[in-house]
Amino acid sequence: MSTSESKRVAAEKPRGFIDRLGDAAAAEQRVVAAVGAVYERWGFEQLETSAIEFTEALGKFLPDLDRPNEGVFSFQDDERWLSLRYDLTAPLARFAAEEWNGLAKPFRRWQTGPVWRNEKPGPGRFRQFTQCDADTVGSDNPAADAEMVAMASEALEAVGVPRDGYAFKINSRRILNGVLESIGAKDDRARLTVMRAIDKLDRVGIEGVAALLGKGRKDESGDFTPGADLDAAGVKTVVDFVTLETTSRASVIEGLERLLGASEEGRAGLKELRGIDAVLNGLKVSDAQARFDPSVVRGLEYYTGAVFEAELTMTVVEDGRPVRFGSVGGGGRYDDLIARFTGERVPATGFSIGVSRLVAAQARLGLGEAFAQTPPVIVLALDAARMGDYFAIASELRAAGIRAETYLGSSGMKAQLKYADKRNAPIAVIQGGNELEKGVVTLKDLRLGAKIAANLGEDREAYARMREQVQQEVPRGEVVAAVQRMLAAKL
RNA sequence: GCCGCCUUAGCUCAGUUGGUUAGAGCGCCGGAUUGUGGAUCCGGAGGUCCCUGGUUCGAGCCCUGGAGGCGGUACCA
Numbered sequence: 001m002s003t004s005e006s007k008r009v010a011a012e013k014p015r016g017f018i019d020r021l022g023d024a025a026a027a028e029q030r031v032v033a034a035v036g037a038v039y040e041r042w043g044f045e046q047l048e049t050s051a052i053e054f055t056e057a058l059g060k061f062l063p064d065l066d067r068p069n070e071g072v073f074s075f076q077d078d079e080r081w082l083s084l085r086y087d088l089t090a091p092l093a094r095f096a097a098e099e100w101n102g103l104a105k106p107f108r109r110w111q112t113g114p115v116w117r118n119e120k121p122g123p124g125r126f127r128q129f130t131q132c133d134a135d136t137v138g139s140d141n142p143a144a145d146a147e148m149v150a151m152a153s154e155a156l157e158a159v160g161v162p163r164d165g166y167a168f169k170i171n172s173r174r175i176l177n178g179v180l181e182s183i184g185a186k187d188d189r190a191r192l193t194v195m196r197a198i199d200k201l202d203r204v205g206i207e208g209v210a211a212l213l214g215k216g217r218k219d220e221s222g223d224f225t226p227g228a229d230l231d232a233a234g235v236k237t238v239v240d241f242v243t244l245e246t247t248s249r250a251s252v253i254e255g256l257e258r259l260l261g262a263s264e265e266g267r268a269g270l271k272e273l274r275g276i277d278a279v280l281n282g283l284k285v286s287d288a289q290a291r292f293d294p295s296v297v298r299g300l301e302y303y304t305g306a307v308f309e310a311e312l313t314m315t316v317v318e319d320g321r322p323v324r325f326g327s328v329g330g331g332g333r334y335d336d337l338i339a340r341f342t343g344e345r346v347p348a349t350g351f352s353i354g355v356s357r358l359v360a361a362q363a364r365l366g367l368g369e370a371f372a373q374t375p376p377v378i379v380l381a382l383d384a385a386r387m388g389d390y391f392a393i394a395s396e397l398r399a400a401g402i403r404a405e406t407y408l409g410s411s412g413m414k415a416q417l418k419y420a421d422k423r424n425a426p427i428a429v430i431q432g433g434n435e436l437e438k439g440v441v442t443l444k445d446l447r448l449g450a451k452i453a454a455n456l457g458e459d460r461e462a463y464a465r466m467r468e469q470v471q472q473e474v475p476r477g478e479v480v481a482a483v484q485r486m487l488a489a490k491l
Numbered sequence: 492g493c494c495g496c497c498u499u500a501g502c503u504c505a506g507u508u509g510g511u512u513a514g515a516g517c518g519c520c521g522g523a524u525u526g527u528g529g530a531u532c533c534g535g536a537g538g539u540c541c542c543u544g545g546u547u548c549g550a551g552c553c554c555u556g557g558a559g560g561c562g563g564u565a566c567c568a
Contacts, residue, residue, distance in 0.1 A: 015560090119566085412526085413527060414524085414527065417527055417528045421528045434526075444528085446528070449527095452529095454529075457531095466529090467528090
């Protein structure tokens with residue numbers, strides 16, 4: 001009985017999710033390993049938590065009946081709502097609150113793993129992606145914030161980003177709050193609208209921001225976005241803040257000093273930035289690596305103090321156009337998050353690296369090549385009765401630390417070489433009847449062959465000569481040494 | 492969520508005012524080549540023309556509704 005056409009299951013995956021094969025999969029692990037090693041070195045302890053949490057623990061209201069999956073993947077279990085975590089910070093808050101009594105405080109942990117968001121996917125935006133976070137819970141010292149920035153910059157360099165290829169932008173929500181206070185934007189809706197407007201500086205420019213602060217703005221598609229409805233003086237105040245010269249941390253502090261006036265909240269934010277600056281100077285983090293930038297907002301509502309954003313400033317030209325990578329991580333201080341569980345205010349700060357994004361950038365910038373895996377040497381299987389011999393050869397190569405596999409299909413030699421070619425194998429190990437008689441194996445240098453063949457035309461004779469040239473017979477006992485030599489040879 | 496464009500082979504696409512059996516290039520499989528990757532030549536496999544309902548003697552093409560993709564915008568804990 002055969003499966004009818006209509007009963008076949010479609011081989012497809014849900015939108016917003018991706019498969020990764022080979023180096024694409026391994027690259028993420030290697031980035032996590034490199035970043036995690038930096039966090040470990042700074043004394044952070046690794047934490048693992050479950051992928052699923054109670055929905056209310058994630059700080060999300062119960063999904064309403066019409067749209068139970070708005071933003072987050074949720075389902076009901078024994079009457080209670082469960083959700084896939086959408087970041088690593090909310091699970092940390094839950095863990096810290098749950099284990100509070102037994103933890104050494106301040107509690108410093110790092111964590112990695114996939115997170116899920118049920119949102120419209122786009123290019124470079126998926127519904128599952130990996131984050132790598134570090135957080136300090138139980139310290140309100142600005143030094144903890146400075147440490148996050150310095151450590152994250154070390155992490156970026158650990159994955160190959162050069163020192164002049166990234167920049168951290170730092171601000172404090174308290175400064176923003178001070179500004180909002182001084183222009184009389186009291187209610188939360190107006191404050192949020194102003195912050196969203198500032199957040200769009202990159203995309204819509206200063207004129208766009210000014211429009212969004214005032215009456216609103218019509219974009220190219222004809223869509224109208226209502227503004228925050230500030231008066232002219234209010235717009236000017238905000239614009240002055242977000243356009244402050246950011247070349248040095250000291251000059252920003254100076255500028256803020258001038259613009260902030262008497263706002264108590266703003267003063268507190270400024271004090272915070274001073275504390276961060278002092279520690280960054282001690283850690284020798286330069287103005288170019290970490291700037292104070294009053295236009296940095298970060299969307300997340302839970303931030304209460306310092307906010308950070310890591311941006312890759314390197315560009316690569318693709319299809320004749322420069323491609324910018326933008327933000328590869330962010331974080332900040334969230335002093336109220338843990339209070340949801342304990343009722344007690346616990347100061348905390350953290351930083352999150354978007355691993356998937358960083359890997360994508362790494363690949364396109366060519367930074368990941370040092371991490372790339374060498375493809376395996378392929379041992380051809382020319383005689384089904386001698387599989388044991390072929391596996392013995394591959395095993396010897398593996399024992400010498402060389403990636404090696406034995407061909408397991410049933411095809412002829414030509415197809416096996418095509419297989420090796422497709423796998424990007426550097427070498428094919430051949431032992432058929434001819435070699436067996438002589439007690440040798442043939443090593444074929446596929447990389448060299450590919451290089452030579454690329455310059456050949458239709459000349460079949462030259463091709464045959466090339467074939468002879470790129471392969472050599474070696475005694476069976478010297479296979480490992482000869483493979484090592486061939487792999488080491490420069491092309 | 493809103494606005495615009497798009498959907499034909501694994502991929503990129505062609506397809507006449509609506510007319511037999513829907514095509515090309517690339518890729519894939521095989522042969523020319525007794526045991527050798529590329530190139531060349533020959534052959535082969537591969538299709539729910541996104542789905543649905545309709546108009547028509549007849550729909551890949553026209554009409555209704557829907558889904559999916561791309562771009563912009565909004566949201567983003």
